Amino acid sequence: MTGWVDRLWYGKGRPLWPLYPFAWLYRLISEQRRRAGWQAMSAPIPVPVVVVGNITAGGTGKSPLTAMLAQLLKDESWRPVILTRGYGGKSGHYPFQIQPETSASEAGDEPVMLSDQAGCPVVVDPDRCRGALWALDQGLGNILLCDDGLQHYRLPRDIEIAVFDGQRGLGNGAQIPVGPLRERPDRLSSVDFVVTNGGWLSELDHPHQHTMTLVPTALRHLASGRGVPLDEIRGKPVTAVAGIGNPGRFFDTLRNLGATVSERALPDHHQFRPEDLQCNGDQWLVMTAKDAVKCREMAPDNAWVLEVSAQLPQAFSAAFLAAVNTADQTH
Template identity: 70%
Template sequence: MSSLVDRLWYGTRRPLWLLYPLAWLYRMVSESRRRKAWKVKDAPLPVPVIVVGNLTAGGTGKSPLTARLVGLLRGHGWQPVILSRGYGGRSDSYPLCVNETTSANLAGDEPVMLHLETGCPVVVDPQRKRGALWALEQRLGNILICDDGLQHYALPRDIELAVFDAARGIGNGAGIPVGPLREPLERLSGVDFVITNGGALEDLEHPAQFTMTLEPTELRNLKTGETAPLESLRGQPVFAVAGIGNPGRFFATLESLGAEVSGRAFADHHNFRASDLETPGGSRLVMTAKDAVKCRGIAGDNAWVLSVTAALPEAFAEAFLDRVRECQGLFPNHQSERT
């Protein structure tokens, strides 16, 4: 699926040009929804709200960035709460607060992963404003981070970050379904920060554009919790599986660590079965942290998880925290623990 998307959307050509009427309709509907949401814009929530999202369809690294923002905020005294739509989850009731035993089938893979990786409260609700209000009623924290909510205009927000995959960029520059753009590039004029994952993008013009890299940090056995040095992958046969937005990036990361990679790419949020995890010969099975939360009950002893962390320049951290402090002044009753 990913290679097909790459061919149709992320090249220089526009093979789906016959679908331009649908792309125009998609854009009109999107802009109409945004105008209506802003026209009836509710009062802001009583704490700062940060939204991480993207303009392009597919994986860009939003969740690792969200986890990094949690770390930054905690380091400066804030108590962040993550909001998520919970794509792929099937809970009977919302809001849902994720804990260590919550299944990905119930909450979605990304919320479970974010809670396990950060220890931060994660509230799942397709109606993210309802989830936000519930989180505040429960006193879970004093600042909210919405993972993948740039187009969810019902949620008031104070800071927006748009994330791009530098290798894919804006693709052919057309809107869905002709190209990958959920909204036109003019939308970037309203966001606070543009983050490009893996390098700079000359096609984008924004005064606060920063480069992010995803750095491998840990190799952990999914069954036992045992850790192994990343160097142990060098020269070793690895069978990799990835049900994420850009599986190629994960495979390339393993290759950069010296592994001899064969693998299988699945659609984003794929619901894994045991047969998907069968490895040829004695190969080590390696997967992403996002996929691992769905495979805890079906993976064998040879299953390992490669965790990554988002690395950003110090200039971004300073600019981001300065922007948060500006918002802090608007909410005097919700100060961070340290200033």
């Protein structure tokens, strides 16, 4: 998301109100797709399926949450597999599993990042049902985590988690294109958990709302992989580049670490070029892990990656694992 989208969708008013006929049409189409998807739902999946998604457009923190859930499940002796659409990838065949040599241009940036961070199999297929069955046929795991699949209704699911940006919330409360909503807020009545990234949303009346915090964990030199303490960035002027859904959150994180930040916000899933990675003098160029997987071959020697991890309260972890165990008993 860029600044102008923030102003139009996440401000107090609805400056795009003349587009309301298109919002009504979008709502009609999305509701028809939902009904058609439920009716065309594939045969039950023989293992628990967890879907992580949102009802708003743009980044909310779904992928860090998915990586955190994968680690939580591994700690409980589950063998999770992450399913992802592979947005932005241009593979000639599906499904496939991310390998160490898989590029972001082939698979998309988020699948490659998730493979690096989650340490579990990541299967890419726009048809999540086909990807799920292929993963099980390959014996890759015994529980499936679908990243950004809330509206992929053909995929049977046991647990749904809706993720929100705690700063943006529901925005102006209107559906696309007047506002950021993919679905009406009453869709939340059917999800199991609501996770808010970086703040509590009082406008969301859900019995299982939990706040997630993205915590910086490391600074890594992109070319060499060498890590340095987070304190190394304190007092340092940096150029921060971000092609993510909410670049402002990334810039604020760097400032909270003590850096003096020159911002360079780019569209979500931006296809980077060498000229996007230039900065003044001997400044560090700092980027997100999601962007870094697309820049490995072109980044200058002063490029660094800020690693973050999702943290949630113990109450969420306990409730989530209890829901997984309940789902497992039904399969």
